[in-house]
Amino acid sequence: MEPDWIWGLVGGVLIGLGGAAYLLGNGKIMGASGIIGGLIDGSGRDTAWERLAFLAAVAVVPIVLTPLYNVEITTHLTPNLFVVVVAGLLVGVGTRIANGCTSGHGVCGISRFSLRGIVATVFYILAGGITVVLFRHILGVI
């Protein structure tokens, strides 16, 4: 089995090609939180079908790829559902207030040297790092 970082690089290039297809094809920034959020708050009503097509493909392609792996695929998500709910709420509120997440601000923003994308990425990585250190090493919750 190849080391993880090679698959990380291969997967990263695929993610970037997805972003390139979305941009050059539809003229839009491929941001997962924006594509989902626009369906929830109604701001993306006139592009609902392309948003749904995007999300359906995101969910379905891993189902097709799963049989290629001999190991069981799991997210290793914490079994603590209280933590899961709090995390989900924070991710939902935060990405929509900041107008972007790892794909929109991270991948698409940094690659066009957007100051907002870079600042957002620095803040969510710092907040994520501090949260993991605090809740894993100090509080022992995750």
Add this chain to the structure above:
Amino acid sequence: MRILFAAIAGGLFGAGLFVSGMTDTRKVQGWLDVFGDWDPTLAFVMGGAIIPMTIAWQLTRVSRPLSGGLFPPPPIHEIGHRLVVGSVLFGMGWGLSGLCPGPSIASLSYGGVGGLVFLAAMLIGMGAAPTIGTRLDRWAEAA
């Protein structure tokens, strides 16, 4: 045409999240956890994704979107309270769970009940965000 491009993009995005291991919360939290057994994978994913995207942004200077319309306007440089507060809240949730919006969709078929609970909470948060954002603006104005 637009639906086709969206499906192609989503397929590549989903495949990339899957093969890179970014739907595995251990790898994401492992990357954020600089005091633990640090996992460098996420940096390679980001680096790999930025390469084709940088080329794509360069191509927008000399072309038009294939399905018509216009490319996004140039980036604005305003760093407001929404960007900072929102990113910090997002980062806290990302650190707690190891999930962000893209992987929460890509892992739907194998994420179990926990994955569904996360997605439901995230959607509720997204629904509440416009109201919370307006309140945040008021606080920022008063401060």
